[in-house]
Amino acid sequence: MPTEKTELRESGYQDLRDAIDPTAAPPDPWPYVELRDDVDNPITRIDITADDRASWVHNQGNQTIRAELEIAATDDDIQADNENPVTIIATASYAVAEAGDEKSWDDTHPITLAHQDDEVVITHSIEIPEVI
Template sequence: MAEITSTAYQDLRDYIQTNWNYISLKSDTNAEIMRVKTDDSRVQWLHEQGAQTLTLELRLTGLDFETKPQKIAKAELYKAAIGGTPLVSETFATVTIEVDADKLAVTLNIQVPQVI
């Protein structure tokens, strides 16, 4: 059986950061609330180069939501701005955004084997 090299794992990490461009928030009924491009100022990659876990964080306030209340229960990553199949999906305890002053930070951790 052939082994994947550390160079290939780094290439995979680079591909994820370059091509998985949209983070979607979904409601407790699985309806999409919003989809934000990863180059948006509210989104940040937090990990160090070569880390085994890629960490993506989205920070929002109640001002980011046109209608309130919003019940948020899932975050997903996509390659497409509309539609597509989620590449990463994480369900969490439902968070309700009710007023403009409410704050939300969603962190996704994507594990890719570590470069040795």
């Protein structure tokens, strides 16, 4: 799925600064991806390292880090149907399972799950500043 816009948030940039600064506490990794609906509410937050629906799919050293999430309308944390469709418009990175600061944001084309057999693969991308 093509990405419309991906950006690091201030908290994400601060993690990069902390990773470089030897006097700063090392930042936590960002293993959680949150799905956002069409009014910017969280739908669910998925642990890429522990959830069978998700995996990292980029090559080590790439400028763009990617995770793929295989989402179905019938997933326990989605539960979409004709009467309660779920529209996904974006994904966001987090270092923690609940609350916390958003590290990056990735807009996607709107995806609506409305039928029991609806499934989608969403690619969450994080653009790292370019190596020159």
